[in-house]
Amino acid sequence: MTAIIVGAGTYGQVYLHYLQQAGWKVVGFLDDNSEIHGKVILETPVLGGIERxxxxxxxxxxxxxxxIGNNLVRTRVNSLARSLRLVTPNFxxxxxxxxSNIIQDAGICLFPGAIIMPHxxxxxxxxxSMGAKVAHHTTLENGVFLSTNAAIGASIQVGERAYFGMNTTAVTGKCRTIGSDTVIGAGxxxxxxxxxxxxxVGAPAKAISRN
Incomplete structure (x- = not known):
């Protein structure tokens, strides 16, 4: 199977390592930073921008x-890929x-130590990301990002493109819904x-602004 990685930054480089370990042939990176077009990163060429x-x-x-950690960019790129009838595999x-059952080829990424409970x-x-946990009967809608060691409790509905910083916690029984395009600050x-x-932000978390 042949693949390309969109995003040649640090996450993309880590992904390259994992994909190669899993036996994928990665033909290159795509990245909208024109300064790195034509360069080789970890023996893998940067072939151009996302339009390619x-x-x-x-x-x-x-x-x-x-x-890519930016939820808007990641969802846009994967939607474009699927519109071109390309496959966006889960990793x-x-x-x-x-x-729990996971939709196939939905562009889902689970890094080392992630735990997804039943239902x-x-x-x-x-x-x-690494070590993050999703409890039972919880839904993460499209494009959600959990940073390292984030913990989402049971029976919580998390809206599209919500972003959770490192070591965040959404507490079972206290929180039922987290809206779309929210940012929950680290800790x-x-x-x-x-x-x-x-x-x-904070413990307990309080609103400080709106995006």
Missing amino acids: LSDHKDLGFTHVFCP IHQSAIVD SHLGADVMI AVVLSDVPDHAVF
């Missing part, structure tokens, strides 16, 4: 991985523990519902 997804036949790839690290649901383009402890487009 449409050149997939010439470049020789059929699958697209987009490990689930061998050390992740997954006890939870992950939407497309969800990205879950925050969420003890109440969070509206759309909010920024919450």
